[in-house]
Amino acid sequence: MNVLIIYAHPNPSSFNAALKDAAVDALKANGHSVDVSDLYAMKFDPVFKAEDYTQRVDKDSFHFYREALHAHETGSYASDILGEMKKVDRADLIIFQFPIWFSSWPAIIKGWIDRVFQAGYAFRYDAMYDTGLLKGKKVLLSITTGAPEVMYSNQGNAGDIYEMLRILSHVSFEVVGLEVLPPHLIFDVASMDRERGIAEIERYKDFLIAMVAT
Ligand SMILES: Cc1cc2nc3c(=O)[nH]c(=O)nc-3n(C[C@H](O)[C@H](O)[C@H](O)COP(=O)(O)OP(=O)(O)OC[C@H]3O[C@@H](n4cnc5c(N)ncnc54)[C@H](O)[C@@H]3O)c2cc1C
Structure with missing residues (x-):
């Protein structure tokens, strides 16, 4: 299996970095190939913008959907987006590795999704969910929290994290056709x-190897 890890943490010696490195080692040791996008190290620009379309159809008025479809037809997305799309093309499984920030993914992850899962490439209005253009690939969230598990339960201030992730995954991943695997969470880090x-x-290495074996 070809695995792409989208990893977000500003500290290269963080626990999240150790999880990312452990995943790379375990997957390779089990015969899988692995690409890593280390978004902070790459200084990945998370801001979706008109300049992401380098051969604009209409330079006076910005209609993202029309520009995105044209960029897809002509291969004229910004070069960093094209680089990430090539990695996604190769991947059977995409793993997102990140710490929970304000009960969500870090902005750099959101920006990667905004800019890489482009119209034309990942979906069209007539090709979403069951017919999403990334159908056939899988996705897995590997997450750490600072808070204890009880805070992310129905009894806690932040509510049920599994329900929150189900909704986030539905609107960000299932919409483009990805199959969502069960998330891996480490609480109280x-x-x-x-x-x-x-x-x-x-425990994470065992979980991952079991997941890729299914
Ligand atoms: C902007 C912001 C918002 C946040 N919002 C939330 C929130 O809404 N909810 C929430 O729950 N948390 C929140 N947090 C906290 C955040 O989720 C945690 O700090 C993060 O999950 C911890 O992961 P880390 O990789 O940074 O751990 P680190 O701080 O790097 O490490 C934590 C511990 O892991 C151990 N460790 C580190 N490296 C290794 C290794 N190689 N091997 C074995 N053990 C190791 C050490 O004991 C270390 O003390 C927020 C943090 C920030 C910065």
Whole structure:
């Protein structure tokens, strides 16, 4: 299987970095190929904008859908978008690795989705959900939280995180045809010691290898 890891953390020696590295090692050791987009290291620009279409149909008035379809037909998306699309093309599975920030994904992940899952490439208005253009590929969220699990339950202030992820996944991934695998969450990382960290990394590796085997 070809796996693409979209990884977002500003600290290269963070726990999230260790999870990303462990995934690369475990997947490769099990015969899979892995690409990584390290968004902070790449200084990935997360801002969706008219300049992302380098051969505009209409330079006076910006209609994103028309421009996106034209860019798809002519291969004229911005070069960093084209680079990410090539990685997505190769991938059977996309893993997003990130810490929860304000109960969602970091802005750089949202921006990657905004700019890479373009109209024409990932969906059209007549090709969404069951007919989304990335159909046949899978996606998996690997997430850490600072807060304990109870905060992200129905009894907690932030509500049921699994329900939140189900909705986010539906509107961001299922809409483009991706099959959503069960997420992997590690709670309470803010107060975690290194010993538990090492055990959690092993648990994640086992989870991942079981997932790619299905
Ligand atoms: C802007 C912002 C908003 C946030 N909002 C939320 C929120 O809404 N909800 C929430 O729950 N949290 C929130 N947080 C907290 C955030 O989710 C956590 O800080 C993050 O999940 C922790 O992951 P990390 O990779 O940064 O861990 P790190 O801080 O890098 O590491 C945590 C611990 O992991 C262990 N560790 C690190 N590296 C290793 C290793 N190689 N092997 C074994 N153990 C290791 C160490 O014991 C370390 O102390 C927010 C943080 C920010 C910056």
